[in-house]
Amino acid sequence: MTEIKVKQEFAGTVVGFGKGSLPLGKRDDLEELAVMALQANDKHILNMFDSLPTLQELQDAKASKISASMKAAVPAKNTPVKPEFPKDKIG
Amino acid sequence: MLCKTPAALAKVCNNTASGVSKAWLFDPLDFTWTQPTATNGSGALTVVARATGATAIGGALMYPVILDNKDNASEYTAKRSSKNRKPKYEHNLNLKYEALSQTFTDWLTAIDATACCGVGIVMLLNNGKILIAGQRVIGGTEIAYPLQMLLDDGTFTSGKATDDFQGGDLNFKGDHNLPLNEFTGNISVIVGFES
Numbered sequence: 001m002t003e004i005k006v007k008q009e010f011a012g013t014v015v016g017f018g019k020g021s022l023p024l025g026k027r028d029d030l031e032e033l034a035v036m037a038l039q040a041n042d043k044h045i046l047n048m049f050d051s052l053p054t055l056q057e058l059q060d061a062k063a064s065k066i067s068a069s070m071k072a073a074v075p076a077k078n079t080p081v082k083p084e085f086p087k088d089k090i091g
Numbered sequence: 092m093l094c095k096t097p098a099a100l101a102k103v104c105n106n107t108a109s110g111v112s113k114a115w116l117f118d119p120l121d122f123t124w125t126q127p128t129a130t131n132g133s134g135a136l137t138v139v140a141r142a143t144g145a146t147a148i149g150g151a152l153m154y155p156v157i158l159d160n161k162d163n164a165s166e167y168t169a170k171r172s173s174k175n176r177k178p179k180y181e182h183n184l185n186l187k188y189e190a191l192s193q194t195f196t197d198w199l200t201a202i203d204a205t206a207c208c209g210v211g212i213v214m215l216l217n218n219g220k221i222l223i224a225g226q227r228v229i230g231g232t233e234i235a236y237p238l239q240m241l242l243d244d245g246t247f248t249s250g251k252a253t254d255d256f257q258g259g260d261l262n263f264k265g266d267h268n269l270p271l272n273e274f275t276g277n278i279s280v281i282v283g284f285e286s
Contacts, residue, residue, distance in 0.1 A: 017138040021283025044231025
């Protein structure tokens, strides 16, 4: 996937979305901004980047991230679940 | 679809508290907004940034207006009508400011000076929704038909009894063919542009 790269001259430009307004160089959620700018074809925002992935690449990356987090949350199928009893109740 | 597709409308079951909690005024040319479905001006606004050439030092800020949310609460209303099958929304934000003062006079003088181009208004509702009125720049480009919100009329009173309201009762008004769009970001986005 193409790297998200902000143009040097826009690193200090404050852009507001999601959780708050921050300079582009300090944001850790540029994927989210890239998706919104590409969906809207917002030339003002798109012009702040040197390079961007395509909308499809960003959406695929997001989907696989969600899928990975779901897999991590669900226990593997064959993992036996050991019941836990309070020790004082085991006779 | 043989003519035009209508849209579904889901019931809102979460916070539906009424009232305007806080408002911000801005110069509509100072801020550019991102709108995913900008084809006809409808669609939630997702991103805001200063427009090209606008700077915080130059005054491109969101100016907060602290509202009384108890006895003299402010209210946003819109009246919809239609003629020749064309809708018209008469938007109105009623602001009540308690305390006649030099601060109020200075603020009014500044707002009166915006009469040539109108003001943009951000409204934070008590249910947490953020409505935007009067945005003029989308994707870095001025839109053809913006909603122009103007300070239209107002009354001022000192009150008679000591516990009467004393201050100004102001109406920002503007007509457009669309209802207001929502901003999807957190309110801290707007606060971040106060300075």
